[in-house]
Amino acid sequence: xxxxxxxxxxxxxxxxxxxxxxxxxxxxxxxxxxxxxxxxxxxxxxxxxxxxxxxxxxxxxxxxxxxxxxxxxxxxxxxxxxxxxxxxxxxxxxxxxxxxxxxxxxxxxxxxxxxxxxxxxxxxxxxxxxxxxxxxxxxxxxxxxxxxxxxxxxxxxxxxxxxxxxxxx
Amino acid sequence: xxxxxxxxxxxxxxxxxxxxxxxxxxxxxxxxxxxxxxxxxxxxxxxxxxxxxxxxxxxxxxxxxxxxxxxxxxxxxxxxxxxxxxxxxxxxxxxxxxxxxxxxxxxxxxxxxxxxxxxxxxxxxxxxxxxxxxxxxxxxxxxxxxxxxxxxxxxxxxxxxx
Numbered sequence: 342x343x344x345x346x347x348x349x350x351x352x353x354x355x356x357x358x359x360x361x362x363x364x365x366x367x368x369x370x371x372x373x374x375x376x377x378x379x380x381x382x383x384x385x386x387x388x389x390x391x392x393x394x395x396x397x398x399x400x401x402x403x404x405x406x407x408x409x410x411x412x413x414x415x416x417x418x419x420x421x422x423x424x425x426x427x428x429x430x431x432x433x434x435x436x437x438x439x440x441x442x443x444x445x446x447x448x449x450x451x452x453x454x455x456x457x458x459x460x461x462x463x464x465x466x467x468x469x470x471x472x473x474x475x476x477x478x479x480x481x482x483x484x485x486x487x488x489x490x491x492x493x494x495x496x497x498x499x500x501x502x503x504x505x506x507x508x509x510x
Numbered sequence: 511x512x513x514x515x516x517x518x519x520x521x522x523x524x525x526x527x528x529x530x531x532x533x534x535x536x537x538x539x540x541x542x543x544x545x546x547x548x549x550x551x552x553x554x555x556x557x558x559x560x561x562x563x564x565x566x567x568x569x570x571x572x573x574x575x576x577x578x579x580x581x582x583x584x585x586x587x588x589x590x591x592x593x594x595x596x597x598x599x600x601x602x603x604x605x606x607x608x609x610x611x612x613x614x615x616x617x618x619x620x621x622x623x624x625x626x627x628x629x630x631x632x633x634x635x636x637x638x639x640x641x642x643x644x645x646x647x648x649x650x651x652x653x654x655x656x657x658x659x660x661x662x663x664x665x666x667x668x669x670x671x672x
Contacts, residue, residue, distance in 0.1 A: 366664070367657070367660045367661050367663070367664050368657070368660075370660045371653070371656045371657040371659075371660045371661075374541075374545070374656050374659075374660065375548070375652075375653050375656050377545055377549075378544075378545045378546075378548040378549035378552060378652075378656070379549060379552055379553075380549070381545050381546055381549040382546075382548070382549025382550050382551075382552050382553040383549070383553055385546070385549065386549075386550070386553060386573075389576075394576070395572050395573075397572075398565060398566075398572065399564065401564065402562055402564035402565045403562070403565065405561070405562035405563075405564065405565075406553060406556070406561065406562050409556065409561065488542060491538075491541055491542055491545060492538050492541075492542070495534075495537055495538050495541050496534070496538075499534055
């Protein structure tokens, strides 16, 4: 895979210069983690409600937090892209990064399943009502996917190429 | 310095540094703990700021068990990380700033998300503005706490004492 075009873009756009300045990498890392925490706090809390936590809260009211989670996810993609273009070889060939992307795709697919059906039942759930089994399974998959994303994100710095190499390279 | 050396040379600290998985496990638990704690706290403050109005304005009691578990996980893993590399944290002022900011963030979050901004049973405008100001400060403090945590990796001058 030729990653030089990505590196050239990072240099030409100034992203590379900013990321390699004294504050660039830590500030973007902090923004990435804050967005991840908001995602976990909003979507994760909704998932926990599906699984029976805070049952006195109506699910529809908690669902109003989900757009904040979506916004946080967009911020994660933007900050994550800044990492990627600044050191593409450290991500593209990194097994932890590849696994993280797979988990994000799984979370996205899981969300698509939720919005294709169970969402209507869940939004009409009154306080103290149990979520339907399908919603519980979806909530569990969502929570585990996002936790795996955090774990794998942490592992990216520990399984760097060339000491560790991607699954299919 | 001798206390730092004593911690650093303890069998637990040596094991964490030399194990193939212990340091990773501590970092992962610390990351999830801090993420869940900050995430839950930010959500409670967002509610105090007017987001998701169908939820109770005082989310602290609801989220407290979750935040307690997340804080315990973060403290336990944080102590193990501190034991592994005590000089890295204890000789860095950013570490103390991080602890102070987290304490302040927890205090502000509790203040903003525990008491209804009411007066004689009705929402009071001045109390509401005050509550929102505290909630906004709490969100800023959580952002600062995360930044301080990230800066620890970049600002330490000593990793191990010799």
